[in-house]
Amino acid sequence: MASPVAERRFNPWPMAIFVILVVLAAMFLLPTVGVLLSSVKTTREIALGQLWSMPQALFMGNFIEVLGNPAVHRYFLNTLIVTIPGTIASTALGVLAGYVFAKLPFRGSNLLFLVVIAGMFFPPQVILVPLFRLFNGLGLIDTLWPVFIVHTALGIPICTLLMRNFFATVPTALREAAILEGANEWQVLTKVVLPLSLPALAVLATLQFTWIWNDFLWPLIFTQSDEMRTVMLGIVNLKGQYSVAWGVQGALSLVASLPTLIVFLFFQRFFIKGMTMGAVKG
Amino acid sequence: MERHNRFWRVALLALPLGVFVFFVIWPLLSSFYYSFTNWNGFNSDYDFVGFSNFAKIFTDSLFLNAAINTTIWMVAAILVPTLLGLMLALLLDSRVPGTRIFKTIFYLPICLSAVIVGQIWIWIYQPDWGLLNTLISSASGEKMRYAWLAKPDTALLSVIVAWSWQQTGLSMVIYLAGLTAISEDLLEVCEIEGASAWQRTLFVVLPLLTPSTVVVVALSVINSLKGFDILYIMTGGGPFNSSDTLAMHMYNESFRKYLMGYGSAISVVLFLIAVTIIGLYFRQLKKVDKIYG
Amino acid sequence: MTQLSLRDVRKAFGGLEVIRGINLDVEDGEFVVFVGPSGCGKSTMLRMIAGLEDLTSGQIDIAGRDVTHTSPSKREIAMVFQSYALFPHMTVAENIGFGLKLNKRPKDEIARRVGEVAGVLQIEPLLDRTPRELSGGQRQRVAIGRAIIREPKVFLFDEPLSNLDAALRVQMRLEIARLHKRLGATIIYVTHDQTEAMTLADRIVVFNHGRIEQVGAPMELYESPANMFVAGFIGAPAMNFLPAKLDNAGGGSVIRLGDASFALEALAQGVGGDVTVGIRPEHLSLSADGAGHVPARVEIVERLGAETYAYVEIADPKATLTVSVPPSSDVKPGDTVSLRFDLSNTHVFNRDGLAIRSR
Numbered sequence: 029m030a031s032p033v034a035e036r037r038f039n040p041w042p043m044a045i046f047v048i049l050v051v052l053a054a055m056f057l058l059p060t061v062g063v064l065l066s067s068v069k070t071t072r073e074i075a076l077g078q079l080w081s082m083p084q085a086l087f088m089g090n091f092i093e094v095l096g097n098p099a100v101h102r103y104f105l106n107t108l109i110v111t112i113p114g115t116i117a118s119t120a121l122g123v124l125a126g127y128v129f130a131k132l133p134f135r136g137s138n139l140l141f142l143v144v145i146a147g148m149f150f151p152p153q154v155i156l157v158p159l160f161r162l163f164n165g166l167g168l169i170d171t172l173w174p175v176f177i178v179h180t181a182l183g184i185p186i187c188t189l190l191m192r193n194f195f196a197t198v199p200t201a202l203r204e205a206a207i208l209e210g211a212n213e214w215q216v217l218t219k220v221v222l223p224l225s226l227p228a229l230a231v232l233a234t235l236q237f238t239w240i241w242n243d244f245l246w247p248l249i250f251t252q253s254d255e256m257r258t259v260m261l262g263i264v265n266l267k268g269q270y271s272v273a274w275g276v277q278g279a280l281s282l283v284a285s286l287p288t289l290i291v292f293l294f295f296q297r298f299f300i301k302g303m304t305m306g307a308v309k310g
Numbered sequence: 311m312e313r314h315n316r317f318w319r320v321a322l323l324a325l326p327l328g329v330f331v332f333f334v335i336w337p338l339l340s341s342f343y344y345s346f347t348n349w350n351g352f353n354s355d356y357d358f359v360g361f362s363n364f365a366k367i368f369t370d371s372l373f374l375n376a377a378i379n380t381t382i383w384m385v386a387a388i389l390v391p392t393l394l395g396l397m398l399a400l401l402l403d404s405r406v407p408g409t410r411i412f413k414t415i416f417y418l419p420i421c422l423s424a425v426i427v428g429q430i431w432i433w434i435y436q437p438d439w440g441l442l443n444t445l446i447s448s449a450s451g452e453k454m455r456y457a458w459l460a461k462p463d464t465a466l467l468s469v470i471v472a473w474s475w476q477q478t479g480l481s482m483v484i485y486l487a488g489l490t491a492i493s494e495d496l497l498e499v500c501e502i503e504g505a506s507a508w509q510r511t512l513f514v515v516l517p518l519l520t521p522s523t524v525v526v527v528a529l530s531v532i533n534s535l536k537g538f539d540i541l542y543i544m545t546g547g548g549p550f551n552s553s554d555t556l557a558m559h560m561y562n563e564s565f566r567k568y569l570m571g572y573g574s575a576i577s578v579v580l581f582l583i584a585v586t587i588i589g590l591y592f593r594q595l596k597k598v599d600k601i602y603g
Numbered sequence: 604m605t606q607l608s609l610r611d612v613r614k615a616f617g618g619l620e621v622i623r624g625i626n627l628d629v630e631d632g633e634f635v636v637f638v639g640p641s642g643c644g645k646s647t648m649l650r651m652i653a654g655l656e657d658l659t660s661g662q663i664d665i666a667g668r669d670v671t672h673t674s675p676s677k678r679e680i681a682m683v684f685q686s687y688a689l690f691p692h693m694t695v696a697e698n699i700g701f702g703l704k705l706n707k708r709p710k711d712e713i714a715r716r717v718g719e720v721a722g723v724l725q726i727e728p729l730l731d732r733t734p735r736e737l738s739g740g741q742r743q744r745v746a747i748g749r750a751i752i753r754e755p756k757v758f759l760f761d762e763p764l765s766n767l768d769a770a771l772r773v774q775m776r777l778e779i780a781r782l783h784k785r786l787g788a789t790i791i792y793v794t795h796d797q798t799e800a801m802t803l804a805d806r807i808v809v810f811n812h813g814r815i816e817q818v819g820a821p822m823e824l825y826e827s828p829a830n831m832f833v834a835g836f837i838g839a840p841a842m843n844f845l846p847a848k849l850d851n852a853g854g855g856s857v858i859r860l861g862d863a864s865f866a867l868e869a870l871a872q873g874v875g876g877d878v879t880v881g882i883r884p885e886h887l888s889l890s891a892d893g894a895g896h897v898p899a900r901v902e903i904v905e906r907l908g909a910e911t912y913a914y915v916e917i918a919d920p921k922a923t924l925t926v927s928v929p930p931s932s933d934v935k936p937g938d939t940v941s942l943r944f945d946l947s948n949t950h951v952f953n954r955d956g957l958a959i960r961s962r
Contacts, residue, residue: 042404056415058434059441062433076439122326132318147335149532152536153581155337155341161349180329212318217322263429278433281430498684499688502653518690
């Protein structure tokens, strides 16, 4: 019976806010909906201006075309070859470095940490040319090695930052207790600290996987032939082949986005507090 | 104990630092070196040309054009997602039903690759059947066939809209986290003192979100300086260089015209701009940190 | 004039009732302390008075007005939070003047009133500082200043001293007491510390599981606790409790404690059977020559300087009792002593924990 005495947060007109949110959400969803719609329509339907209407029948031909295209298989395989090792490698290196910065600091380690973090901030254009020269000299251009290596290297700053911030929240007493029991540092890291770090690792793995899978610039620079292309390059490349086959392009975009979605869904139950770590305290 | 520590510091840091220095720091320094040469990307012999690359920058009208576009791009890329994300976070902080669904919808575009975002918006801007022209046509009654991405006046702005669509979710998430950090006590004080929702937002919530704003703007700056992929996909820097940014210009000079020396010089300038902006940021960050701990 | 009136106030969270029918009248200028263990509902009750929590049923009146459904800002109350809740981005002056600014008062009026309040609390030199630059005690004064400037009918304090270290706590306790005398304000003060309750309160309200166990002046609760809970909560060190038997045959009342027995004045409810005897450490004494009631063995002696406590074991019933001994006593662990009960200060509680004899 008591009328609302205590109101919380920002809620003068709940109805109005809800309506505004619905409108904004619809606006935000429209582009994605467009892709979904285009993927189940024939080229003819779209060309006739019927893209944005509800489909009478779901045309699966686009997906069949995409999933059957051997080029697409190749692109996917290439991207996997680069993304999975890249994720594992950059995360692992971030764990090693983050552990030292968090638990084994030394004089100047803070400065070194800042230098590593700074690596996140500068535009990659700055190292395009030298890296091109390096890999050219090693004969690695038009292989997948440079993409893997560069993603690992460029992933180190963010992975180090997140893991160091997380490790800092693990009580030092745990490490000291383990050492008293006779553990060496490696065992402390692998048997004590890492098992506690699953949320952070999950966040990091998801971020890195998404970032590397979605990347466009480095494959653009380092690959030339079609055999080596990753999926994002492949999409751009296939625009030529499927120039007016909008439906196929739509289907391809959807299929190309699936892996990151799957990874996100798989890891998200581990996220808990990991997500916003460091985001507020900067 | 200290000896044990010393050994492990080296053992654990060796690989990460080694990779980082060899593949990031060293190339970074090399870029400065190449900017003083006229390397074309293939021959192993090239000459030192001193500062002539940098001098060329001042006379290069394309550079000036790219610099202006980059500035427009950055300002818009900072303002739009930040303000929009803030507004969304404030709206979502109320107790309306379905906040989780809303959050997912707004956050979704961030997970898409730049290529796909570009692709989606190319369709939206499609002159004949794209969503934008379809909506305008049905609203105005006249058939609209404007080619948004093909006209110099609107190309850059069109990409900015696409970019904002993608980036807003990120600033929203950061602001939402910042909102949860505001202590309930302070909001209860507002209740007791009789603050209206508007007064509470203006005098208490927004100032206390300053740390989040700092993070959001910093991320926007960094991301926008890197903004290359989506422009490449949607306009390639055209039409007539109307959406050419410094990053794009550098790529064109280096990998299309094979003027890698000159391209390095451009990238060095880009780098210095980034460093300056970020340096100013860290100073601001320190001030904010003092107030909010 | 009654400033605050609580009538059959109840609150339930879902199916769980946390406040179970509170009735209380507070007079103008009274300092009332809500005290009780964690989770007893005292803070919830305070927040309901403030208007930060709804009632499930009941009524709250402030200064004669029914405020049960009024928003907090219109109840003429002011609250000092446990965490002080100062706005970190505002100066002290802005923090104190916040409410006035919201009401769009002219700037010179705000400055004048803020200055007055700062004067009362002696924080004028701090007006331009931010909370980060202040000590705990200073922050608390700013929080109090923000409350004073509202000129409320009732001040609400939510465990204001919990965040301070021991020495500061004593100092701030005195300041709050002085403030009360100076302003003559009506204060509701919540704490879990019975020392604060005893020293500050005009009346103490003892809460337990959402109910009021007893209301009364500090000494009243100390000398005449209505039940075992209040008896054990008020007074430090806590009262000793012993199981005993009450024998009412023959007109008088005899307490049998193991082998010992002593006669007490006729008890109010003269029903025989199992009872609990309560006796405070300061009402027990040790005599070496067997002149006491029960033999005991000294286990541990704690010498605190101004006070000394001896922990003694008795055989029947098997128990350890705390005894306050004079510092000059040379009692040692292992000593055999005779425990003497001050009979005029011995409490007896029946099987339900209610006092059936108190002075």
